[in-house]
Amino acid sequence: MSDASTAQAFITPDALLEHWQGHRRLTRRVIEAFPDDQLFSFSVGGMRTFGELALELTAMAEPMVRGVATGEWSTSFSRDAQPKADILRRWDESTDAINQLWSQIPAEKFGEHMTAFGQYPGIAHDLILYVIDNEIHHRGQGYVYLRALGIEPPPFYERQ
Amino acid sequence: MSDASTAQAFITPDALLEHWQGHRRLTRRVIEAFPDDQLFSFSVGGMRTFGELALELTAMAEPMVRGVATGEWSTSFSRDAQPKADILRRWDESTDAINQLWSQIPAEKFGEHMTAFGQYPGIAHDLILYVIDNEIHHRGQGYVYLRALGIEPPPFYERQ
Numbered sequence: 001m002s003d004a005s006t007a008q009a010f011i012t013p014d015a016l017l018e019h020w021q022g023h024r025r026l027t028r029r030v031i032e033a034f035p036d037d038q039l040f041s042f043s044v045g046g047m048r049t050f051g052e053l054a055l056e057l058t059a060m061a062e063p064m065v066r067g068v069a070t071g072e073w074s075t076s077f078s079r080d081a082q083p084k085a086d087i088l089r090r091w092d093e094s095t096d097a098i099n100q101l102w103s104q105i106p107a108e109k110f111g112e113h114m115t116a117f118g119q120y121p122g123i124a125h126d127l128i129l130y131v132i133d134n135e136i137h138h139r140g141q142g143y144v145y146l147r148a149l150g151i152e153p154p155p156f157y158e159r160q
Numbered sequence: 161m162s163d164a165s166t167a168q169a170f171i172t173p174d175a176l177l178e179h180w181q182g183h184r185r186l187t188r189r190v191i192e193a194f195p196d197d198q199l200f201s202f203s204v205g206g207m208r209t210f211g212e213l214a215l216e217l218t219a220m221a222e223p224m225v226r227g228v229a230t231g232e233w234s235t236s237f238s239r240d241a242q243p244k245a246d247i248l249r250r251w252d253e254s255t256d257a258i259n260q261l262w263s264q265i266p267a268e269k270f271g272e273h274m275t276a277f278g279q280y281p282g283i284a285h286d287l288i289l290y291v292i293d294n295e296i297h298h299r300g301q302g303y304v305y306l307r308a309l310g311i312e313p314p315p316f317y318e319r320q
Contacts, residue, residue: 008267009169010176011285019289044204045307107168125171129179130317133296137316140300147205156297157290 013110017102020132021095022159027057027135028091029154030142031084040081042145050145052079053138054087060131062094062101064116068109068124069101073117173270177262180292181255182319187217187295188251189314190302191244200241202305210305212239213298214247220291222254222261224276228269228284229261233277 011019031039031054039051048056056079063075110125120127143153171179191199191214199211208216216239223235270285280287303313 008172010171010173010267010270011289012168013170015283015285016170019286023293044304045309047304047307107170110170123175125175126179129171133183134316136293136296137300137303140297141304143297144204144207144301144304147207149205156294 013102013105013107016128017099021099023132023135023139024061024091024095024098026154026156026159027054027139028088030139030146031087031091033146033151033153034084034142035149035151036084038145038149039084039087042149044145044148047141048079050138050142051081051084051087053142054091055079055082057135057138058087058090058094060134062097064128064131065098065101065105067116068114068128069104075117173262173265173267176288177259181259183292183295183299184221184251184255184258186314186316186319187214187299188248190299190306191247191251193306193311193313194244194302195309195311196244198305198309199244199247202309204305204308207301208239210298210302211241211244211247213302214251215239215242217295217298218247218250218254220294222257224288224291225258225261225265227276228274228288229264235277 031050034042034050039054040049043049055076059075059077063073067073110123110128112124113121114124114127115121116127120130122130143156146153191210194202194210199214200209203209215236219235219237223233227233270283270288272284273281274284274287275281276287280290282290303316306313
């Protein structure tokens with residue numbers, strides 16, 4: 001009853017994955033809402049463009065889950081402008097890869113300490129939550145960019 | 161092994177609370193970073209001010225945890241301007257109340273279906289994550305407001 005895999009659960013791995021994939025569906029709609037010519041040019045207050053932020057999210061999500069699942073840590077550092085369609089295609093590939101890799105992670109592993117990408121130490125659940133939280137954080141910034149562009153963002157509560 | 165309280169855990173209730181309180185420490189610093197005279201006046205793209213957003217966060221956090229813990233659902237709908245010091249004091253009171261109420265929630269309750277505030281049905285863990293995610297979402301917008309005001313926001317990764 002007290003080992004890590006059967007510790008008291010706030011949420012199970014399956015439910016957390018579904019929660020995350022709901023966020024990813026919303027983030028995909030936010031990427032989609034940007035005009036292609038604003039994705040890597042528009043920003044507010046000297047911040048990064050939403051295109052650069054979307055590439056950061058892509059460089060964190062699947063690579064983090066792969067690292068937790070396999071112990072192999074690698075990611076991409078390119079933030080060069082890409083057509084929106086390419087970013088969305090990559091997003092969808094990551095969605096499938098995350099589902100597939102997640103199913104290979106035994107529950108007790110989410111409570112294990114590890115060092116992500118050779119430089120970020122933490123418990124696996126915190127490392128994964130960091131990636132999700134970073135997605136929500138930057139997507140919220142994307143909402144402001146869209147509003148500043150006169151575009152209504154997709155509803156925050158809609159996750160299907 | 162298979163009942164809700166000992167289901168496989170992505171994260172335990174204690175660890176999730178600590179994760180959330182880390183976010184709350186960061187959000188408090190973002191509120192603090194706003195000049196008092198901009199908190200209820202400045203915004204970007206016709207959005208709500210960060211003061212209004214901070215009051216929304218306050219009206220969701222402790223009331224949600226109280227509802228899950230006790231079944232009593234009530235909240236405040238006022239978003240009238242308040243001095244920053246009053247918002248921060250209220251924030252700190254909520255932090256303590258959340259810790260106290262959280263300790264009264266048996267783990268299995270996080271997997272139960274309920275209807276928050278008489279109108280939001282969901283599993284308790286999803287209802288609570290919604291509150292946390294909404295905090296991260298609006299705080300990310302606060303980062304843009306601060307940058308647009310020429311103020312450097314606190315680092316996202318610092319949660320102590």
